[in-house]
Amino acid sequence: AQSVTQLDSHVSVSEGTPVLLRCNYSSSYSPSLFWYVQHPNKGLQLLLKYTSAATLVKGINGFEAEFKKSETSFHLTKPSAHMSDAAEYFCVVSRGNNRLAFGKGNQVVVIP
Amino acid sequence: DGGITQSPKYLFRKEGQNVTLSCEQNLNHDAMYWYRQDPGQGLRLIYYSQIVNDFQKGDIAEGYSVSREKKESFPLTVTSAQKNPTAFYLCASSTSGSDLGGSNEQYFGPGTRLTVT
Numbered sequence: 001a002q003s004v005t006q007l008d009s010h011v012s013v014s015e016g017t018p019v020l021l022r023c024n025y026s027s028s029y030s031p032s033l034f035w036y037v038q039h040p041n042k043g044l045q046l047l048l049k050y051t052s053a054a055t056l057v058k059g060i061n062g063f064e065a066e067f068k069k070s071e072t073s074f075h076l077t078k079p080s081a082h083m084s085d086a087a088e089y090f091c092v093v094s095r096g097n098n099r100l101a102f103g104k105g106n107q108v109v110v111i112p
Numbered sequence: 113d114g115g116i117t118q119s120p121k122y123l124f125r126k127e128g129q130n131v132t133l134s135c136e137q138n139l140n141h142d143a144m145y146w147y148r149q150d151p152g153q154g155l156r157l158i159y160y161s162q163i164v165n166d167f168q169k170g171d172i173a174e175g176y177s178v179s180r181e182k183k184e185s186f187p188l189t190v191t192s193a194q195k196n197p198t199a200f201y202l203c204a205s206s207t208s209g210s211d212l213g214g215s216n217e218q219y220f221g222p223g224t225r226l227t228v229t
Binding site for chain 2: 009042043049090094095096097098099100102103104
C-alpha cells in the first residue's frame with residue numbers, strides 16, 4: 001500500500017535559517033508526490049508537486065523538493081525561514097484511483 | 113472567484129443527532145472528497161466521488177454517509193453511529209482521469225470544525 005513517513009512531528013527553526021522537512025514514501029508504482037501547507041484552522045494549500053518530470057521541483061514561497069527514487073525520499077527545503085512559514089506541512093503520495101495518502105504532518109515553529 | 117466553500121465554519125451538536133456538512137465547488141471538477149483531520153493524525157479519507165451519482169467508501173466510512181446528486185455539491189452526513197464525531201472536516205475536489213498510480217492535485221475548502229457533546 002502507498003504511504004508516507006514524516007519524522008519529527010515538531011520542527012523549530014530560527015528566522016533566516018534553512019528549513020528541511022523529511023519525507024519518505026512507499027509506493028508500488030511510479031507515484032505522484034505533493035507537499036501541502038496548512039495554517040491554523042484553514043484548509044490545505046498546495047506547495048508543490050512531482051509527477052515524473054524534473055526531479056527537483058520548485059514550489060511557491062521559495063520552497064523546493066527533490067525526488068530521489070533510490071532513497072524513496074521527497075524532502076522539502078527552503079533556504080531561509082520566514083515568520084509566515086509557521087504552519088503544518090504534509091507530505092502526500094498518490095495511491096491510485098485519484099486518491100491520496102497523507103503523512104502525519106510536520107508542525108513548524110519559526111523563532112524570531 | 114473559483115474555489116470550494118464549506119459551511120458552517122463551526123458546528124456544535126448534541127450526541128445522538130445527525131448533522132450534515134455542506135461542500136460546494138465551482139471549479140468544474142469531476143471528483144470530490146471528504147477527509148477527517150484529528151491532531152497528529154494527518155488526513156484520513158471518509159468518502160470520495162469520481163462522478164455525479166457515484167461514490168465510494170474511503171478508509172473510515174463507518175458512521176458517515178454522502179450523496180452526489182450534482183457535480184458542484186458533495187454533502188457529508190455525520191450520523192449518530194459515528195463513535196467519535198468531534199473533528200475538523202475537510203472537503204476537496206480534483207480533476208479526474210489520472211494515470212495509474214498517479215493523482216491530480218486536490219483543492220481544499222476551508223474546513224468545518226464539528227464539536228459533539
